[in-house]
Amino acid sequence: MIQRIQTLYLILSAGISAGLIFVFHLWTNNAGSKVFVLDDYLYLGLFLGSALLSLISIFMFKNRKSQFVMGRLNIILNFILLGIFVYQSLNISGETNVSEKGIGILLPIFSIVCLVLANKAIKKDEDLVKSVDRLR
Numbered sequence: 001m002i003q004r005i006q007t008l009y010l011i012l013s014a015g016i017s018a019g020l021i022f023v024f025h026l027w028t029n030n031a032g033s034k035v036f037v038l039d040d041y042l043y044l045g046l047f048l049g050s051a052l053l054s055l056i057s058i059f060m061f062k063n064r065k066s067q068f069v070m071g072r073l074n075i076i077l078n079f080i081l082l083g084i085f086v087y088q089s090l091n092i093s094g095e096t097n098v099s100e101k102g103i104g105i106l107l108p109i110f111s112i113v114c115l116v117l118a119n120k121a122i123k124k125d126e127d128l129v130k131s132v133d134r135l136r
Contacts, residue, residue, distance in 0.1 A: 004061065004125070009118035010054045013074070016111045018051035026104040027089065037104065046081045050074055050111060057118075064126045071119040075112055082108040 002008070025034035026043070037043045057070040085105045 004121070006067075006118040006121035006125070007058055007061070009114045009121065010058045010071075013111045013114035013118065014051045014054035014058075016107055016114065017047050017054065017078075020107055021047045021104065024104040024107065025102040026085070027102050028100040034102065042084075043081070046077065046084075047107075050077050050081070050108075053077065054115070064122055064129075068119055068122045068126070071115050071122065075115050075119075078108040078112045078115065082112075 021037040021044070025036050027035050029035055037047055053070055053074040057067050057074065060067040060070060085108070089101055089105065
């Protein structure tokens with residue numbers, strides 16, 4: 001159901017997780033080459049898993065509780081991805097691997113914001129349906 005605002009937020013989150021990872025680099029190493037998500041399969045798998053969870057959640061519009069749970073799982077997955085990025089960029093002593101951070105490290109934050117807004121709208125729909133059922 002495209003007319004629902006949470007669907008638009010979930011599409012935006014899937015677009016960030018699956019589309020923008022090929023555009024923005026994660027960091028620049030000491031050799032001066034840009035490191036993209038395609039260079040590491042762990043990051044690629046986590047980003048594509050996040051996009052897949054968003055797309056699956058879009059088509060679960062009839063079951064709002066499971067849609068809400070899928071959104072929460074996706075938020076947790078993006079926090080794990082963000083934690084890996086922070087660990088990777090801060091743990092390296094002497095800047096041996098990461099010399100300059102890119103905008104790609106911030107992509108999980110943008111995805112988390114979209115997912116939180118989608119979950120808020122899903123919760124609002126669920127509360128509306130419950131209030132209408134009480135009146136019958």
